[in-house]
Amino acid sequence: MNERDLERARQERLKLLREIEGLLSFITDPVLVVDAKGYIVHTNSSAEQIFERSQIIMIGKHVTEFVQSASLLQYIKQGKPATNLAVCIMSAKGTRLEFSCRLHPLLVNAQVEGAILFLTKPILLQEQEQSSRYGTRFSLDDVIGSSPAITALKEQVMKIAKSESTVLIRGESGTGKEVLAQSIHRLSHRNKGPFVAINCAAIPEALLESELFGYEEGAFTGAKKGGKPGRFELARGGTLFLDEIGDMPLYLQAKLLRVLQERRIERVGGTKSIEVDVRIIAATHKDLESMIANNQFREDLYFRLNVIPLYVPPLRERKEDLYELIQYYMYKFCKRLGKEPKRFSSQALKKIFDYHWPGNIRELENMVEYIVNLEIGDLVTISSLPASIREMSKDQRHDMEEEMKEPQTVSHLPKSLYKINEVEEQLIIQALQRFGTNTEGKRKAAEALGISLATLYRKLEKMKRRR
Structure with a gap:
């Protein structure tokens, strides 16, 4: 090969590399470009993130310093394509990560000039990550209580769980609305799919739309390359839980109504219509009827959501469940903290029954955790209770004095x-x-x-x- 041919080949290689570099900037998976001997000549930003090293550090180094595989180098040198090649990558912090590698050889005039390595997590690992991130922690067994109201609520859940109809859960803050939503998902035909929750009150209004519907690349300043799927897409095949739906702004209520009607979405900044297969469960502690009257909530959206209404009663309306709940959380926290269960004095129990529980189940759970952490002895008295519960009148102070004289107790986890x-x-x-x-x-x-x-x-x- 004469000098002119050598120069032509070099120019072709440079042209190929520039084209590759331009294409790689659009790929969100980690990508490495290596020469015929396995030395790295280019990486993309995703590779820099996963290897925790800059492009400057990686270029010129041999691929085996970062990617471990028994047959990878052989595929590169022989110019063989490969799909789903199992490799192990090493991050700068020494973390070992399992990846699947798709290898595409680079050929110029039938000569092996290198290869492109596309790194993706195996599908099984992706599913495991998705399951752990968008799975459920609670079932109907975690809805504690035997009162008529809770028994009826559980029966309702059993009846409607396998339906595809939209559910609206009403109830005060801390009553366990998300526990109920997860229970419905667990009992449904969609229980193998994701359970994706979003709190409409916790996300700034400007970001809520993109969180729900996703966005396309370039939709706004700071938008991620390649765009980002929203919660509707992430919940495909499963359940989308819209918590605090009463805090959703009106303009988004209109968009949500359209999605419920057509079962299709459009990403922010996009024009493509995407079909979504999700079941909607919404929840709120607000009085939606009053909000409708004040033009703060759309009446047509309310009727779309309120197909199956469920009501979780506040704790003060089912005080007969108090002792069962205390038992449940006492066992939970004693097991977690390695402590023995406590006994409650009758006066302490009276105090607990007298309390109005504005924070509902969440407040009760906090109280039991507080007692398990701070009470040294095995007897829970009035003085062991949190300040908000033990605030005393003169009559109540007398009860406490009597309690100290004559400690009548109720054992934790009794036989009756x-x-x-x-x-x-x-x-x-x-x-x-x-x-x-x-x-x-x-x-x-x-x-x-x-x-x-x-x-x-x-x-x-x-x-x-x-x-």
Whole structure:
């Protein structure tokens, strides 16, 4: 080969390399370009991120310094293509990562000039990562309680879980709306798919649209190369949980309504219509009916969401579940922290039953964790409770003094609920003595106890039978 031919070949190689460099800038997977001997001549930004090294450091180094494989170098030198070649890459911090390599040989005039290495995580690993990120932690067994309201709610969930219809979960903050949503997903035909949640109140309004629907490259300043899928796309084949839907801005409500009607989305900055296969579960603690009246929530969206309405009652409306919940969280935190279960004095339990629980289940869980962490002994007294719960009037201070003189206790994890029923009866009797036993008195007593009038009558009937 004369000098002219050599120069022509060199120019062709340079031209090929420039074309490759331009193409690689559009690829989001890590890519390495090597010469015929296996020395790196180019990388893209994704490769720099995954190897945790700059392009300057990697270029000129042999590929085997970064990518380990028994047969990789042989494929490169022989100019053989490869698909799904198992390799192990080493990051700058020494982390070993399993990847699948697709190798495309570079040929100039039938001569091997190098290869392009496309690195992707094996599909199984991708599915595992997706499952761990968008999986569920809770099932219906985590909805604790045996009260009529909770029993009825669980029965409703069992009936509607396998449906494809949209669900709207109402309830105060801390009542466990997401636990219920995850339970529905677990029991549905979509339980093998992802459970993707987004809190509409926690994401700034300017970002919420792109988080939900995704965006195309160049849609706005700072947009990621290649664009980004939104939660609707990530939830494909599974469930999308729209938490705090009442905080969604009106202009996005209109876009969401269209998606619910057509089951298709468009990314921000895009023109392509993308079909989405998801089940929608929405939740809110807000009064949507009042918001509709004040033009803060779209009535047509409300009816689209409220196909299957579910209501999670606040803790003050199901105080008969308190002891079961305390048992559950006491066991959970004692096991986690390696401690023995505590016993509750009757006065401490009375205090807990008297409390109105504005933070609902979340507040109760925090209380039990607080007790397990800070209580040294095995007896939980009024003084062991958090300050917000133990604030005392003169009468309550007297109860505490009596408790210290005569520590009547209720054991944790009892064989029967006799003693907790006894405490409950005392509370009911005290309320009736204060407000009277006529219909109006019973109504006031039920209100003071934080239960419905029907629940009070049911408990009075049980008390009669026990006597």
